[in-house]
Amino acid sequence: xxxxxxxxxxxxxxxxxxxxxxxxxxxxxxxxxxxxxxxxxxxxxxxxxxxxxxxxxxxxxxxxxxxxxxxxxxxxxxxxxxxxxxxxxxxxxxxxxxxxxxxxxxxxxxxxxxxxxxxxxxxxxxxxxxxxxxxxxxxxxxxxxxxxxxxxxxxxxxxxxxxxxxxxxxxxxxxxxxxxxxxxxxxxxxxxxxxxxxxx
Numbered sequence: 508x509x510x511x512x513x514x515x516x517x518x519x520x521x522x523x524x525x526x527x528x529x530x531x532x533x534x535x536x537x538x539x540x541x542x543x544x545x546x547x548x549x550x551x552x553x554x555x556x557x558x559x560x561x562x563x564x565x566x567x568x569x570x571x572x573x574x575x576x577x578x579x580x581x582x583x584x585x586x587x588x589x590x591x592x593x594x595x596x597x598x599x600x601x602x603x604x605x606x607x608x609x610x611x612x613x614x615x616x617x618x619x620x621x622x623x624x625x626x627x628x629x630x631x632x633x634x635x636x637x638x639x640x641x642x643x644x645x646x647x648x649x650x651x652x653x654x655x656x657x658x659x660x661x662x663x664x665x666x667x668x669x670x671x672x673x674x675x676x677x678x679x680x681x682x683x684x685x686x687x688x689x690x691x692x693x694x695x696x697x698x699x700x701x702x703x704x705x706x707x
Contacts, residue, residue: 545649546696547679548660550576553667555689556678560668571667576645578662583640583648590652591632599623 546552554572561568583590608619639648654660664675683690 542653542655544655544660546693547676548649548654548663549693549696550646551692552679552682552689553663555682555686556675557667559678559682564668566668575663575666576643578666579645579654579659580640580643582657582659582662583654586657587633587636587640588629590654590656591629591636593656594652595628595632599625599628 553575554568557568557571557575560566560571602623603621606619606621608617611617612619636648636652639651648654649659661672664670664672667675669675669678683693
């Protein structure tokens, strides 16, 4: 007889702390980033890939890295409201779920009024996006918003010398095979998952 202990890994999708904790009790882990793909485009990973590209081609690694960041920011300009709407969708749905009537409310005849100011929520999130963009905080923009729905990630890949996102992401996977420090860094982005896997 064989025993299996399955683990799951999913996008964060701006889940609440309570949702994330509940999922982890079932060995389903959410990344600290909005999406799994964003791990590939962490600034630390970009920098390491730029160094490898520079070593192979003779290009200046710092210039490659800076160009990639600039191209990402260019793709994100004007996208604040749309990305903010996408980013807070699940959070607003969770707020609605928390306000749904419970058995006790029904038994006692307690009136339940559900109200979510979606306009204010989007405006606040869009203001946060604009602030992050103005301060050139690419790390937090990638962590918080679905930037994969823009040209930002493709721009990063191309500026680092790759023809496509898939080619860049293949290079990242090769980096993790070759570079123990890079692998340790990426494992650290997965929270408690590596430790729990090791102890399973």
